[in-house]
Amino acid sequence: MSSSIARNSYKLFIGNLPWTISSKELKTYFSRFGHVANAEVVFDKQSGLSKYYGFIAFSQRDAFNGACNQETHFLEGRVLNVQRANE
Template sequence: MNIYVSNLMNYMKDEDLQTLFAPFGAVTSCKVIIDRYTGASRGFAFVEMSSDTEGKAAIDELNGKIIDGRALSVAIAKERSEKPFTNNRNFRY
Protein backbone atom coordinates (compact mmCIF):
# COMPACT_ATOMS: atom_id res chain seq x y z
CA MET A 1 0.00 0.00 0.00
CA ASN A 2 1.31 3.42 -0.96
CA ILE A 3 0.68 6.11 1.66
CA TYR A 4 0.85 9.90 1.27
CA VAL A 5 2.14 11.85 4.29
CA SER A 6 2.02 15.65 4.42
CA ASN A 7 2.62 18.56 6.79
CA LEU A 8 6.10 17.26 7.64
CA MET A 9 8.77 19.34 9.30
CA ASN A 10 11.53 20.43 6.92
CA TYR A 11 14.19 18.40 8.69
CA MET A 12 12.37 15.05 8.45
CA LYS A 13 14.37 12.39 6.59
CA ASP A 14 13.49 9.01 5.08
CA GLU A 15 14.88 7.28 8.19
CA ASP A 16 12.59 9.31 10.46
CA LEU A 17 9.54 8.15 8.51
CA GLN A 18 10.80 4.56 8.63
CA THR A 19 10.97 4.82 12.43
CA LEU A 20 7.52 6.42 12.63
CA PHE A 21 5.78 3.76 10.51
CA ALA A 22 7.73 0.65 11.62
CA PRO A 23 5.55 -0.15 14.67
CA PHE A 24 2.60 -0.79 12.32
CA GLY A 25 4.32 -3.33 10.07
CA ALA A 26 6.90 -3.89 7.36
CA VAL A 27 7.85 -0.66 5.58
CA THR A 28 8.99 -1.34 2.01
CA SER A 29 10.18 2.20 1.23
CA CYS A 30 10.07 5.80 2.46
CA LYS A 31 10.72 8.85 0.31
CA VAL A 32 10.63 12.44 1.52
CA ILE A 33 10.17 14.67 -1.52
CA ILE A 34 13.01 17.17 -1.90
CA ASP A 35 12.95 20.42 -3.87
CA ARG A 36 15.46 20.02 -6.69
CA TYR A 37 16.60 23.65 -6.58
CA THR A 38 16.94 24.30 -2.84
CA GLY A 39 17.57 20.78 -1.57
CA ALA A 40 15.02 21.33 1.21
CA SER A 41 12.09 19.08 2.00
CA ARG A 42 8.84 20.04 0.29
CA GLY A 43 6.88 18.94 3.37
CA PHE A 44 5.43 15.70 2.06
CA ALA A 45 6.48 12.10 1.50
CA PHE A 46 5.41 8.68 0.34
CA VAL A 47 5.63 5.53 2.44
CA GLU A 48 5.07 2.08 1.01
CA MET A 49 3.99 -0.76 3.29
CA SER A 50 3.88 -4.42 2.33
CA SER A 51 0.38 -5.10 3.66
CA ASP A 52 -2.86 -3.19 3.16
CA THR A 53 -4.05 -4.00 6.69
CA GLU A 54 -0.80 -2.67 8.18
CA GLY A 55 -1.03 0.42 5.98
CA LYS A 56 -4.61 1.12 7.03
CA ALA A 57 -3.66 0.69 10.70
CA ALA A 58 -0.82 3.20 10.24
CA ILE A 59 -3.14 5.66 8.51
CA ASP A 60 -5.78 5.36 11.24
CA GLU A 61 -3.23 5.85 14.01
CA LEU A 62 -1.00 8.55 12.49
CA ASN A 63 -3.51 10.78 10.67
CA GLY A 64 -3.85 13.93 12.77
CA LYS A 65 -1.07 12.92 15.16
CA ILE A 66 0.98 15.89 16.39
CA ILE A 67 4.68 15.55 15.55
CA ASP A 68 6.89 18.47 16.62
CA GLY A 69 3.92 20.83 16.77
CA ARG A 70 2.37 19.84 13.43
CA ALA A 71 -0.59 17.59 12.77
CA LEU A 72 0.36 14.99 10.19
CA SER A 73 -1.97 14.32 7.31
CA VAL A 74 -1.78 10.63 6.35
CA ALA A 75 -3.90 9.04 3.60
CA ILE A 76 -3.84 6.46 0.85
CA ALA A 77 -1.81 7.86 -2.04
CA LYS A 78 -3.71 8.47 -5.24
CA GLU A 79 -2.43 6.94 -8.44
CA ARG A 80 -0.36 9.32 -10.48
CA SER A 81 -2.17 10.36 -13.63
CA GLU A 82 -0.27 10.89 -16.83
CA LYS A 83 -0.59 14.47 -17.98
CA PRO A 84 -0.99 14.79 -21.72
CA PHE A 85 1.59 16.90 -23.51
CA THR A 86 0.17 20.25 -24.48
CA ASN A 87 1.80 22.37 -27.08
CA ASN A 88 1.49 26.01 -26.12
CA ARG A 89 1.44 27.66 -29.55
CA ASN A 90 1.13 31.14 -28.11
CA PHE A 91 4.53 30.94 -26.44
CA ARG A 92 7.05 33.42 -27.83
CA TYR A 93 10.79 33.25 -27.50
Protein backbone atom coordinates (compact mmCIF):
# COMPACT_ATOMS: atom_id res chain seq x y z
CA MET A 1 0.00 0.00 0.00
CA SER A 2 1.43 3.38 -0.92
CA SER A 3 2.05 5.91 1.83
CA SER A 4 -0.39 8.40 0.30
CA ILE A 5 -3.21 5.88 0.73
CA ALA A 6 -2.13 5.00 4.27
CA ARG A 7 -1.98 8.65 5.32
CA ASN A 8 -5.45 9.38 3.97
CA SER A 9 -7.25 6.26 5.14
CA TYR A 10 -9.27 5.62 8.26
CA LYS A 11 -9.05 1.98 9.28
CA LEU A 12 -11.40 -0.15 11.37
CA PHE A 13 -10.97 -3.64 12.80
CA ILE A 14 -14.11 -5.75 12.24
CA GLY A 15 -14.46 -8.78 14.50
CA ASN A 16 -17.03 -11.58 14.94
CA LEU A 17 -17.61 -11.87 11.18
CA PRO A 18 -19.82 -14.72 9.96
CA TRP A 19 -17.64 -17.36 8.24
CA THR A 20 -19.69 -16.88 5.06
CA ILE A 21 -18.63 -13.24 4.56
CA SER A 22 -16.16 -12.32 1.83
CA SER A 23 -14.19 -9.09 1.43
CA LYS A 24 -16.70 -8.03 -1.26
CA GLU A 25 -19.67 -8.44 1.10
CA LEU A 26 -17.83 -6.63 3.89
CA LYS A 27 -17.13 -3.74 1.51
CA THR A 28 -20.77 -3.67 0.37
CA TYR A 29 -22.02 -3.47 3.97
CA PHE A 30 -19.66 -0.65 5.03
CA SER A 31 -20.16 1.31 1.78
CA ARG A 32 -23.39 2.67 3.30
CA PHE A 33 -21.17 4.99 5.39
CA GLY A 34 -19.09 6.28 2.47
CA HIS A 35 -16.33 5.30 0.08
CA VAL A 36 -14.46 2.17 1.20
CA ALA A 37 -10.82 2.35 0.06
CA ASN A 38 -10.10 -1.24 1.08
CA ALA A 39 -11.95 -4.19 2.61
CA GLU A 40 -10.20 -7.35 3.71
CA VAL A 41 -11.42 -10.49 5.45
CA VAL A 42 -8.52 -12.41 7.02
CA PHE A 43 -8.29 -16.10 6.11
CA ASP A 44 -6.20 -18.90 7.61
CA LYS A 45 -3.41 -19.70 5.15
CA GLN A 46 -3.47 -23.46 5.89
CA SER A 47 -7.20 -24.19 5.92
CA GLY A 48 -8.43 -21.33 3.71
CA LEU A 49 -11.19 -20.66 6.25
CA SER A 50 -12.15 -17.28 7.61
CA LYS A 51 -10.53 -16.19 10.87
CA TYR A 52 -13.80 -14.29 11.61
CA TYR A 53 -12.23 -10.83 11.41
CA GLY A 54 -11.15 -8.27 8.87
CA PHE A 55 -10.39 -4.64 8.22
CA ILE A 56 -12.12 -1.74 6.48
CA ALA A 57 -10.32 1.40 5.34
CA PHE A 58 -12.38 4.47 4.48
CA SER A 59 -11.02 7.28 2.34
CA GLN A 60 -12.96 9.99 4.22
CA ARG A 61 -13.08 10.82 7.91
CA ASP A 62 -16.89 11.33 7.77
CA ALA A 63 -17.45 7.76 6.58
CA PHE A 64 -15.05 6.42 9.23
CA ASN A 65 -16.80 8.43 11.97
CA GLY A 66 -20.23 7.32 10.75
CA ALA A 67 -19.25 3.66 10.99
CA CYS A 68 -17.59 4.22 14.40
CA ASN A 69 -20.58 6.10 15.79
CA GLN A 70 -23.21 3.52 14.83
CA GLU A 71 -23.91 1.62 18.03
CA THR A 72 -24.51 -1.83 16.58
CA HIS A 73 -23.56 -3.44 13.27
CA PHE A 74 -25.41 -6.60 12.18
CA LEU A 75 -24.26 -8.82 9.32
CA GLU A 76 -26.06 -12.09 8.59
CA GLY A 77 -27.57 -12.11 12.09
CA ARG A 78 -24.32 -11.52 13.95
CA VAL A 79 -23.33 -8.45 15.94
CA LEU A 80 -19.98 -7.24 14.64
CA ASN A 81 -17.17 -6.03 16.88
CA VAL A 82 -16.18 -2.71 15.25
CA GLN A 83 -13.28 -0.67 16.62
CA ARG A 84 -10.43 1.54 15.48
CA ALA A 85 -7.62 -0.57 14.05
CA ASN A 86 -4.17 -0.39 15.62
CA GLU A 87 -1.83 0.66 12.84
